Structures are given as structure tokens and as C-alpha cells.
Amino acid sequence: GDSVTQMEGPVTLSEEAFLTINCTYTATGYPSLFWYVQYPGEGLQLLLKATKADDKGSNKGFEATYRKETTSFHLEKGSVQVSDSAVYFCALSNAGGTSYGKLTFGQGTILTVHP
Amino acid sequence: EAQVTQNPRYLITVTGKKLTVTCSQNMNHEYMSWYRQDPGLGLRQIYYSMNVEVTDKGDVPEGYKVSRKEKRNFPLILESPSPNQTSLYFCASSPSGRSEAFFGQGTRLTVV
Numbered sequence: 001g002d003s004v005t006q007m008e009g010p011v012t013l014s015e016e017a018f019l020t021i022n023c024t025y026t027a028t029g030y031p032s033l034f035w036y037v038q039y040p041g042e043g044l045q046l047l048l049k050a051t052k053a054d055d056k057g058s059n060k061g062f063e064a065t066y067r068k069e070t071t072s073f074h075l076e077k078g079s080v081q082v083s084d085s086a087v088y089f090c091a092l093s094n095a096g097g098t099s100y101g102k103l104t105f106g107q108g109t110i111l112t113v114h115p
Numbered sequence: 116e117a118q119v120t121q122n123p124r125y126l127i128t129v130t131g132k133k134l135t136v137t138c139s140q141n142m143n144h145e146y147m148s149w150y151r152q153d154p155g156l157g158l159r160q161i162y163y164s165m166n167v168e169v170t171d172k173g174d175v176p177e178g179y180k181v182s183r184k185e186k187r188n189f190p191l192i193l194e195s196p197s198p199n200q201t202s203l204y205f206c207a208s209s210p211s212g213r214s215e216a217f218f219g220q221g222t223r224l225t226v227v
Binding site: 106 | 217
């Protein structure tokens, strides 16, 4: 079945540092890929998405490119802020068969940014 | 405001005492689902519904029931909760099965 693997956390950075959170996936067909963010005590919010190969999703300074050849969707930000501290989830949605509508999530990566 | 509303946000209960977690969305979405979040495991789908009266099992359905009598509501029912159902639960909705999902605030359930 489909699966998503994220880099192990937690990740601790200083403000203005560069961020990369690795995400790779296994899926048949052509899944859509997402990054969700969960701030403390809140639900998940969509951060960005990409629906086909070579698409780049971007939002709030975060970017991720759908790389089918390496089955990856790594999250990057050039300069993190304290307010970016949260849990980040990589996920995929595969519309085929019994997977219709199901989001398959990675295990989540805790990011802490210090001033 | 477009939103998914879950209640309650926090619940402590005893083993075997039936409970219901409600979920309501105001976006007229067809697709709704329930997930549980456990440390190191990410989120796993419990049940989903593609429309009114259409529900099906996700990856971890044991011990749970759902119903979809109206488009906006999708309650999660635990007939006889057990301690291994202690978890953080999220309801989600989306316009279709191919779209991104909108999540509720979560319900933290503790079964003692």
C-alpha cells in the first residue's frame, strides 16, 4: 500500500536558519502530495500542495517540489522564524480504488525555532 | 466562516462507557473522515464517508462506529471504549476524495 516517510525529528534551529524536512513516498499511480502544519493545541492546516510531477507548492515562504523520479516532496524554507515552531506532516492522497480520499501521513516532524 | 467543528475537545472516560464525538462541517463537503493521531505513527484513518449513508472502514476501524445521516454531520461512536483507544482524534472534510482536507481542532480522549 501507499506510505510516506519523513525525516526523524525533532529539528531544532535558530531563527533565520535554513530549513529542510525530507519526505519520500511510495504509491502507485499519480498521487497528490501535501504538507500540513499543526501548531500547539490546534488541528492540522494545509501548508502547501502539489498535484502532479514537477509542480512546486509554496506558501508563507515554504516550498516543496513534487519529484516523481526520486519519489520525494521535501519541505524547505530559507529563513525560519520562532512562529514556525510546529509539527509538520507530509501526506499523500491517491484517488484510486479503496484509497479514494484517504490521506496517508508520515509520522510528523517536530520543529522548534529558537530566537 | 468555513470550518469543521468537533466536540468535545477533551474527554476522560472509563472503560466500557459508550461515548460519541460529534463532527460537523459547514462547507457542504461530500467527503468526511476520522483519523487518530498517536506519537510516532502520524495520523491513521479510522472511517470515511463519501456521501450521506455511504461509509466505509479505513486502516484502523476496530472498536469504532460511524454514521452519516446528514451531509454536514459525521459522528464517531465508541460503543465500549478501551485504554488503547486513548488518542487524539481528528475529523476532516473535503469537497471530494481528490482534494485537500480541512481538519477540526481535535478531541483528546483518555480512557481509564
